[in-house]
Amino acid sequence: MNTSTTSRRSGTTRRQFLAGTGALGALGLSLPALLAACGGGDSGGADSLFFENWPLYIDPTEGATLGTVDRFMEATGVKMTYTEAYNDNNEYFAKIQPLLGAGKSIEPDVIAPTFWLAGRLLALGWLEKLPLDKIPNAVNLEPSMQNPTWDPTGEYSLPWQAGMAGVAYNIDVTGRELKSVEDLFDPAFKGKIGMLTEMRDTIGLIMLGLGKDPSTVTSFDDAAGAFDKLDKAKSDGQIRAFTGNDYTDDLVSGNFAACVGWSGDVLQLQKDSPHVRFVIPEEGGTSWADVMVVPKGAKNTDAVAKWMNFVYDPAQAAQLSAYVQYVSPVKGVQEELAKIDPDLAANPLMFPDETTSARLRSWATLTEEVEAEFDAAFSRITGA
Amino acid sequence: MRKDVIELDHLSKCYGDYVAVNDVNFAIASGEFFAMLGPSGCGKTTTLKMIAGFEQPTSGRVVLDGVDVSAVPPYKRNVNTVFQQYVLFPHMSVFDNVAFGPRSRKTKESDVRRSVMEMLEVVRLVDFAPRKPSQLSGGQQQRVALARALVNYPRALLLDEPLAALDLKLREAMQIELKRIQREVGISFVFVTHDQGEALTMSDRIAVMSQGVVEQIGTPSEIYRSPATLFVAGFIGSANLLPGVVTSTDGVDLVVKLEIGSTVKVAKGDNDNFVVGSKVSVMLRPERIRPTSSIPANGEGIEGILTDLVFQGPTARLILRLANGTELICITDAWRDTPVQPGDRTSVTWERDCGYVLAGWPDRAGATTTNVDQIEAAL
Amino acid sequence: MNTTLLVPARQRVGRNADRVGLGALIVASTCLVALGAGWVGGAFRPVVVLVLVAVVVGLLVLVAIGGPQARRLLAPYGLLQPGILWLALFFLAPVWSLLRISLSTKPSRFSVDYTFSWAFENYTTAFRDFGKQFEHAFVYAAVATVLTVLIGYPLAYVIAFRGGKYKNILLGLVVIPFFTSYLIRTIAWSTILADRGPTVAILHNVGLVRLFEVLHIMNNGQLLNTPAAVIGGLTYNFLPFMLLPIYVSLEKIDTNLVNAANDLYSSSVRAFRKIVLPLSIPGVFAGTLLTFIPAAGDFVNAQFLGSPNTTMIGNSIQDQFLKQNNYPVASAMAAVLMVSIASLVLIYTRLFGTGDLA
Incomplete structure (x- = not known):
């Protein structure tokens, strides 16, 4: 596990590293989680910070080029621990629930759950307010992302990155370009299709393929067709696995011909593996945001403020974006990025233009009962 | 057959x-x-x-x-x-x-x-x-x-x-x-x-x-x-083996000059073909020799000192040390009074046909051990 | 002095020491289960701890003043004590908790507490929704166990009887791979058997794919994602648990027994059937239990080598515990698994038990 104070990933070891992280993460065996389970909430003095994030979500230090974490530590003197043990929202929730639910704190000072889980944590009262008065750069938050329905005052969350779920594929295996959700159900790819355990992305994409809109869902019936389709595909042996963020390994190795994937992951992987592709299906894709939140009882709020302020500086955010290639929530990044890499600044997957945005749907906020129904139905299909 | x-x-x-x-x-x-x-x-x-x-x-x-x-x-x-x-x-x-x-x-x-x-x-x-x-x-x-x-x-x-x-x-x-x-x-x-x-x-x-x-x-x-070899003589029962050299032969008896100095006469076996100068050993079974204070004129015998006398029920066991340190065992009927005491000058004597001549010299002169446990321990 | 007064009391205590010992054992175990299973909370917890300590101290005092008779009567309880208390704390208490939670409901969806309510519907859910996973677990584990016998027995036989001076090296070769983490080994297999990996490529080149498809070892041109892959993983991972007990039981067999059988007009085949096999059955029996029980509860192989259609009950339990947060249903599934395995083992022991050789 990578628990060092710097992110030590390098291109050559990424694959093995991901496999390890994914596997161990999937089993709930991550070291930070174990530490967290021990009930320790204090990870050092005021000048330390622990951010538990998803894999493939930060620019590592590569040779002389410092990554965001190292630049931050250099600029502020804060001792930062950055881990990539966050593989799946439900799984992570299950890990922190017994502690936060019992009024105990967890080890990380910052985590980046997907917006709907952040909403749930907020509703459960398990989040601290952000020290926004110490984060002047918070004004750089994209207006379209301000005050989401689940955090109407915007006091509890700042987006880390946004992005879209679409079809990721390995062209060496498919032998052709993909463009439709329906391609995931092509019998030619039997046993070679990956689906995400992230219910909203998997079901959302299938709904879009069926001409349904996840942004207007109010009851389970609206999505029932998508669940049936998924269930049938699973029974037919079309689906190889339901995975968390560890899908990237199977995609690169060719165990997956295609899968539901996240835009930035695939763009990053392309640097080493040009045969992996990402497409927003013609029927549309889902858009989402992972947001930085501070779990209840976190101690290092000053360091949290410094960190958030640092990554909301457009110049810093641009360097991060240049690597992770997701949709940045920070205003002015496109201009900054144009100075580093004009091609990226023009990539509609990072800076969605009108036509792209029009094809993206963000999930409606589900009521607790409806969400429970969705989750139950989904877990019955994923089986495991 | x-x-x-x-x-x-x-x-x-x-x-x-x-x-x-x-x-x-x-x-x-x-x-x-x-x-x-x-x-x-x-x-x-x-x-x-x-x-x-x-x-x-x-x-x-x-x-x-x-x-x-x-x-x-x-x-x-x-x-x-x-x-x-x-x-x-x-x-x-x-x-x-x-x-x-x-x-x-x-x-x-x-x-x-x-x-x-x-x-x-x-x-x-x-x-x-x-x-x-x-x-x-x-x-x-x-x-x-x-x-x-x-x-x-x-x-x-x-x-x-x-x-x-x-x-x-x-x-x-x-x-x-x-x-x-x-x-x-x-x-x-x-x-x-x-x-x-x-x-x-x-x-x-x-x-x-x-x-x-x-x-x-x-x-x-x-x-x-009639053991065929020194090994058989030593391995079966116990035997006193005394190395010597044939000094003369007359067709019936062999005269052997023993290493310890004395000369004895031994009956010649049927198949013996020893000649003067042959290296031989004289085998004396312990039960076939008798202790005596003096060697009778017509008998064969060797002189030594009685070092040990062990009463074993039906028999008694005597150990003699010869002049050069070689030890002999002699087993006698326990009911018969032994004429000597440990420390005494003692001789053993035997009938001429009680001796038996074997070719070659033993590794160690004198008595081979008779005790089964000792044999086992030695193996 | 009051020694005269103490003597009758001491004798009385001494005579009844065994009853006191039994009582103390029961009270102490109950206290431990109560603490371990969380029967008591809040202010009562220290009280229970106090009772536990009092019982232990009381016993020690009794031993000190009770005289030799009391000590003799108490000795068996003293010897039993550590084992019983260990069982109480680490077996009875967890099982009690498990059964209790399996009959509980959650007051709200994200609650961390459970209300005990005789919620037998958890068991209904376990059977209704996860019947397939139970079936997979038992079938895969059973097939894997049979395969470990088929592979492990000849291997153990060769090492034990033909290994000669290489015996330890051969045993080492069997065991050394298992010094690496279980997980890493399983993931390694998923790489070895990957669709675009070396194994599939070789099978394609030598044209065995069709045969393997017919044998259901491959499906759709893949080695992974099949029941065969999961069973293969289980077989590989549990092989030493089968091989080592068999090896030990074979190693103990005097090769002269085989000579004796040969001498008594038995060919090698008959000597094996009548002598070696029966004498090694205790090893096979132990190996079977050591393999089947953990294999039936395994989830790692199904996760990394299987597909969503080959999930085993271990995966479902893990999912319910660790992702769905559904402790009651997860506990019900775990309880069903435990009881099923225990019953199977009991039947197996009755049918093939080798008590007279043990």
């Missing part, structure tokens, strides 16, 4: 450079109780295993009932073995153990039952048929092992140190028991042992082996009275 059951024809066995059995030749007659005697490592067990078929001879033949069986696997040879540790099948009852052989031969179950019970009768274990071997004493296990082999009425029964695991009392009882059983079933027994007492007591004939070679084959009394 009884027919030979087993013939070993120039049988040898090598393990790499090591020659375990070297050109062994002998035959075992039907109904004979035959012992192979020798210290461990002498090749007797290897020879037995070649007869049983567990080992393949390097050269030579094993002939069973006139048929060369050298290449025949054990389960097709009509001989059976009683192993040193019995190796009864622990998961089977006594009955099933004994029935194993007949069942292997696909005997009808009713016949199996009859012959097994018969054989258990012979070894007196009928009541123990349903027990497991672990519930039996050592002697009982031994008898099961015998029954298990004998129930097959093999042409010969091979016994590998069958009494070694028993304590002394039981061993003596089993010697008699084995003899009885052998007489009852009339099968040839080939018996491997390192215990000369056992071999002398039980065998019709003994093959004494040493370092892979058969030193002598003969009846117990032949081997005891």
Whole structure:
């Protein structure tokens, strides 16, 4: 596990590293989680910070080029621990629930759950307010992302990155370009299709393929067709696995011909593996945001403020974006990025233009009962 | 003349450079109780295993009932073995153990039952048929092992140190028991042992082996009275071996000048062809020499000092030290008064025909040890 | 002095020491289960701890003043004590908790507490929704166990009887791979058997794919994602648990027993069937239990080598515990698994038990 104070990933070891992280993460065996389970909430003095994030979500230090974490530590003197043990929202929730639910704190000072889980944590009262008065750069938050329905005052969350779920594929295996959700159900790819355990992305994409809109869902019936389709595909042996963020390994190795994937992951992987592709299906894709939140009882709020302020500086955010290639929530990044890499600044997957945005749907906020129904139905299909 | 059951024809066995059995030749007659005697490592067990078929001879033949069986696997040879540790099948009852052989031969179950019970009768274990071997004493296990082999009425029964695991009392009882059983079933027994007492007591004939070679084959009394080699003389019973050189020979007697200085006359054996100057040893069995305060004029004798006198019940044991330090043992009738006391100058004397001449000199002059435990410890 | 007064009391105590010992054992175990299973909370917890300590101290005092008779009567309880208390704390208490939670409901969806309510519907859910996973678990584990016997027995036999001076090296070769983490080994297999990995490529080149498809070892040109892959993983991972007990039981067999059987007109085949096999059955029996029980509860192989259609009950339990947060249903599934395995083992022991050889 990578628990060092710097992110030590390098291109050559990424694959093995991901496999390890994914596997161990999937089993709930991550070291930070174990530490967290021990009930320790204090990870050092005021000048330390622990951010538990998803894999493939930060620019590592590569040779002389410092990554965001190292630049931050250099600029502020804060001792930062950055881990990539966050593989799946439900799984992570299950890990922190017994502690936060019992009024105990967890080890990380910052985590980046997907917006709907952040909403749930907020509703459960398990989040601290952000020290926004110490984060002047918070004004750089994209207006379209301000005050989401689940955090109407915007006091509890700042987006880390946004992005879209679409079809990721390995062209060496498919032998052709993909463009439709329906391609995931092509019998030619039997046993070679990956689906995400992230219910909203998997079901959302299938709904879009069926001409349904996840942004207007109010009851389970609206999505029932998508669940049936998924269930049938699973029974037919079309689906190889339901995975968390560890899908990237199977995609690169060719165990997956295609899968539901996240835009930035695939763009990053392309640097080493040009045969992996990402497409927003013609029927549309889902858009989402992972947001930085501070779990209840976190101690290092000053360091949290410094960190958030640092990554909301457009110049810093641009360097991060240049690597992770997701949709940045920070205003002015496109201009900054144009100075580093004009091609990226023009990539509609990072800076969605009108036509792209029009094809993206963000999930409606589900009521607790409806969400429970969705989750139950989904877990019955994923089986495991 | 009884027919030979087993013939070993120039049988040898090598393990790499090591020659375990070297050109062994002998035959075992039907109904004979035959012992192979020798210290461990002498090749007797290897020879037995070649007869049983567990080992393949390097050269030579094993002939069973006139048929060369050298290449025949054990389960097709009509001989059976009683192993040193019995190796009864622990998961089977006594009955099933004994029935194993007949069942292997696909005997009808009713016949199996009859012959097994018969054989258990012979070894007196009928009541123990349903027990497991672990519930039996050592002697009982031994008898099961015998029954298990004998129930097959093999042409010969091979016994590998069958009494070694028993304590002394039981061993003596089993010697008699084995003899009885052998007489009852009339099968040839080939018996491997390192215990000369056992071999002398039980065998019709003994093959004494040493370092892979058969030193002598003969009846117990032949081997005891007329050992062919110094090894046999020392290994069977106890002997006082005195090295010397033949100084003259007159056709009836040999005159030997002993290393200790004295000169003795010894009756010449039938096959002796010693000439003047031959290096020889004079063997004196301890029970055939007498202590005396002075050597009679017409007798043979040696002078020494009595160092020890041990009363052993029926006999007494005297130890004499000769002038050059050589020790002699003398065993006398305990009822007769010994004329000397320890520390006294004492001589031993013997009739002329009590001495026996062997070729060569022993490694160590004087008495060979007679104690079984000491032999075992020395091995 | 009051020794005269103490003597009758001491004798009385001494005579009844065994009853006191039994009582103390029961009270102490109950206290431990109560603490371990969380029967008591809040202010009562220290009380229970106090009772526990009092019982232990009381016993020690009794031993000190009770005289030799009391000590003799108490000795068996003293010897039993550690084992019983260990069982109480680490077996009875967890099982009690498990059963209790399996009959509980959650007051709200994200609650961390459970209300005990005789909620047998958890068991209904376990059977209704996860019947397939139970079936997979038992079938895969059973097939894997049979395969480990078929592979492990000859291997153990060769090492034990033909290994000679290489015995320890051969055993080492069997065991050394298992020094690496279970997980890493399983993931390694998923790489070895990957669709675009070396194994599939070789099978394609030598044209065995069709045969393997017919044998259901491959499906759709893949080695992974099949029941065969999961069973293969289980077989590989549990092989040493089968091989080592068999090896030990074979190693103990005196080779002279085989010689004796040969000598008694048995061919090698019959000697094996009548002597070696029966004597090694205790090893096979132990190996079967050591393999089947953990294999039936395994989830790692199904996760990395299987597909969503080959999930085993272990995966479902893990999912319910660790992702769905559904402790009651997860506990019900775990309880069903435990009881099923226990019953199977009991039946197996009755049918093939080798008590008289043990």
